[in-house]
Amino acid sequence: MTRSGSFVNNPGLDTWLEIHADGRITVNTGKVEFGQKLTTAFAVIAAEELDVDLERIILRAADTAVSPAEGYTSGSMSMETSGTAIRQAAAAARRIMLGMAAEKLGAAVETLSVTDGDIGDGKSNQHVTYWDLMGGKRFDCAVPDDVTPKNPDQYRLIGHPVEGDGFEALVSGSMMFVHDMDLPDMVHARVVRPPHSLARLQDLDEAPVRAMTGVIAVVRDGSFLAVVCEREEQAVWAAARLAEAAVWDESKELNSTDIFEQLKKNPRESFPLADGVPQDLPVPPLSPPENAAATISATYQRPYIMHASIGPSAAMALFDADGLNVWSHTQGVYPLRQALATVMDLPEDAIRVRHVPGAGCYGHNGADDVVLDAALAARAVPGRPVLLKWERADENAWEPYGPAMQMDMQGSLSDAGKILHWSGETYSDTHMGRPADHGNHSRLLAAWHMDPPRTAPTAQAAMGFHAGIHRNADPIYDFPDRRLIKHLVRGLPLRTSALRGLGAYANVFAIESFMDELAHECGADPLEFRLKHLSDERARAVLEAAAEKADWGSGNHGDGPGLGHGRGLALARYKNVKCYAAVVIDLDVDEFGAIKLERAVIAADAGQIVDPDGLKSQLEGGLIQSASWTLKEQVDFNGGGILSCDWESYPILTFPEVPTIETVLIDRPDQPFLGAGEATQGPTAAAIGNAVFNAVGLRLRRTPFNQDRVREAAAEG
């Protein structure tokens, strides 16, 4: 089995696990838990390979003082990197301890067996435990190259539901989020931001705020403002008063001309794609084949959307003699430490970053930015821990958004209804705005407001396989010829970064909607049309499984155009090499153009299944979140700032609006396990659009599919 990439920077076995004398085993990971049940899967993997009960495993939260450095938790990569590392480290530890036991018991390794950490010799009936052998001691060796983890047919735990993994704390309100931390002498802080990213502080009379009850400090550094108070409500009130007192220079405005016009007109860097990788080559011309029976084009659009975490970003920070301590729901404790070190002008080893859970983040949201805010506030009150929380408006107005995107598609069909040529061009700002060490630049929000301000580094075009903008831009279907272009567009008005799935959501929305348009063009059934262009057996299997579960078939799609009920399907393989997912949606469109989802069916193949329920949970959550993006979400802004600052101006899907969901999992015990948190987003968007077309004959090409969009489509005919 391929050695985990995480061993390159973290080769030592002791970095990954520790056997304690009391029979517990600590497992370390550099990855963080944010509701995706990653740590459950890691604990199961470790217990499986070590042959111990799951209760013995303590999975330690990421902490720059002890954890392996594994960068960010993102891109559905954690199972393959950290999961594989833990598997190989645990298998190595087991082998080493079996060797020690053989020596101690005077037995041959082959006669030994392990039951919950107890090593027994079948011949002599002698026993010794892992903790007798290794309790409190170090392995002091690298994870060997030649470890052989178990074969799937030997599994006791993997693939079975896991119980008792912290759910009791969640449902009783006792689970501790960073928002809930309480340290001795703790104080509370809030920030006050400019009206928008181009505004700067002109004047401020702090005196009335300093005079308020409970105010300990008003923190001012350039255009960065915060208040520190004894009590939380005092901080909220003081921040409101400070916001009233601040006078901002708003002579510069955000460019609020049509964002899709900006995407097409602004300067850009363009790269043709080959096998999912951008090429530093000229963009080839678009010339449909001469033998095409028909060539059609369509443009699909997605506006800026938010992560919109249900819990606004928060962080705890403490400055003391040792330096800076922070507690954060960041997705990367080590990269955040680097980013903080630059801006705070501290050596990295004077900063300790500990992960504490936050609310679900779905990518790069305000989690890292709020840490710098808290650190700046804490520097003003050394020795006192500062808990700084963003308010809802801070979160909505200042988190980095998922970029606005446009996809221009063209397809040419043969007489026989086969696609001869496919062209897809994707226009977008960067999806890669996470902070790290950026020298004199910074990607932490407050750094842009401090005096002197730092600027964000110019995003480089991501040239990796299915990296940001071009993630899933390459259809998984068989075409004789394809032309795929990635356009990284410059000079756009809003800050953007990684949001669940990156470019995959919009690219799959476009590809799978356009597949339906092509099927319609040649009068083919959307399922048959896809199968006709699909040789990948695993892709065919999920598509067919979803269709079967949804009772797809001639006459079963819905009532047909104009009658209100419709059914649509879509398929993708995340990053073209990860989890396969097919989605079928049933919905109704009423006479006012409102769309109501009724039923969703998912079929997925994520390779070998470790935690079936966790897998379903990720797939279903992805579907509902994507349905929310697709039906409702758009960041509204004008020259004066962001308008979508609360849940009324940025509505998301609610309980009365979610469909029922049925999920079919295809287990592939002989295949590597694949992350699934980002697999259903793209197919869901397209399946909804395709179902609307099936229901009322209107093709929706721009999200969100609200009533205005449906009416616009109807007006266009």
Place this chain on the structure above:
Amino acid sequence: MSKVVLNVNGREHSLDVDEKTPLVYVLRNDLGLKGSKIGCGLEQCGACMVIIDGKAEYSCNTPVAAVAGRAITTIEGIGTASSLHPLQQAFVTERAAQCGYCIPGIIVAAKALLDANPDPSEQEIRLALADNLCRCGTHARIIKAVMRAAKDIRA
């Protein structure tokens, strides 16, 4: 500052706080009941919900003085991790949580529903939770969990 007497989870608490203080800060910071979450401070997301005199109410924008003497139940008053209420147990059984930030408010809203209507239809559950937002997309499981709880509690 003034004296406010709060009745929370069946116990009386006498507190010296500014009477304008939103209830959620008093619950969390003075009484240590951190299960009620702060999500928006605008009565829009439901993360802060508590039961007041039998009804699920927002606590993020209610001045503490306005609820003095009224019967307040928080998520901690419904059941604890070692002694779960059947409603909470149903959420565990259905694994109806991802990040979990919205879950206490949702369980509170569901508790108020089941107290008033022990046998709700799926549609009634959806409507009862219409003021609670969940961002992870756990809705379908949450609805199942409340249906299961209703059945378990009636049995």
